[in-house]
Amino acid sequence: MPPARPLSLVTGASAGIGTAFARELAARGHDLVLVARRVERLEALAAELRERHGGAVAVLPCDLADPAAPDRLCGELERRGLAVDWLVNNAGYGVPGSFVANAWRTHADFLQVLLAAPTELAWRLLPAMRARGYGRIVNVASLAGFVPGSAGHTLYAAAKAYLVKFSQSLALENRAAGVNVCALCPGFTWSEFHDVTGTRAKMDRLPRFMWLTAEEVARQGVAAVERGKVVHVTGRVNRAIKALAELLPDRLALALSARESKRYRQLEE
Structure with missing residues (x-):
């Protein structure tokens, strides 16, 4: 049985889908641990959630690009006596431009945030969830994990495909212990993601029916993991x-990806 007030840890909680998850879970009676780099945003969100829902909200500023961050974060949780029931691995971003156009440090930080950090947080928090017989893990992947990789965001689709496969294996290993794991795979989502990568003007050319709000993505993610769904792609489109993408021959799918990359990605060398 779930606790009366589950405790949810949300990474990347300062904006977009992370903020939406925090609001959705708080509305469902969860206490929260908010994790991100931007302290002011986290504090403002925490104050909003406490006032609106009355639950406990802890703010733990953290830069997950630091390889030592997951260990420190879990150590602070233990020091405060906080047992995490829900882990939402949401922190992420994109690196525009070709692979060689960016410094290796840029790629290394990206891989740390999108691959190593969510994997380590799951590894550190899973044993206690299993011991209590209850837990939920949502790994925010992407539709990009199912379609051919595109030029201009070289590592993004690869990282998201990893999260899908990782979630599937975790789900199989932990379902009998009462822990549900879901890879949430949104497509185009209204957030600051494309503003940060400098592709907003290009992405705004897409028709509006292809977009979902961050709030809708979070609602679907919570519902999916509660149902025990292992992979959930948001929206009919x-x-x-x-x-x-699964039906097309690889050659044709890659050709389509190449064409779309030229329209919507930054390809500067």
Whole structure:
């Protein structure tokens, strides 16, 4: 049985889907641990959630690009006596430009945030969830994990595909112990993601029916992991794109990806 007030840890909680997850879980009666780099945003969100829902909200500023961050974060949770029931691995971003156009340090930080950190946080928090017989892990992946990789965001699709496969294995290993694991795979989502990568003007050319709000993505993610769904692609349009990508021959799918990359990605060398 879930606790009366589950405790949810949300990474990347200062904006976009992370903020939406925090609000959705608080509205469902969860206490929260908010994790991100931008302290002011976290404090403002925490104050909002305490006032609106009355739960406990802890703010733990953390830069997950630091390889030591997951260990420190879990150590602070233990020091405060906080037992995490829900882990939402949401922190992430994109690196625009070709692979060789960016410094290795840029790529290393990206891999640390999108691959190593969520993997380590799951490894550190899972044993206690299993011992209590209850837990939920949502790994925010992407529709990009199912379609051919695109030029201009070289590591993004690869990282998201990893999160999908990782979630599937974790789900199989932990379901009998009462821990549900879900890879949440949104498509285009209204957030500051494309503003940060400098592709907003290009992405705004896409038709509006292809976009979902961060709030809708979070609602679907919470519902999916509660149902025990292992992989959830948000929205009918995105599910149709996934199905089409799986049916197309690789050569044709890559050709389509190359064409779209020129329209919507930054390809500077």
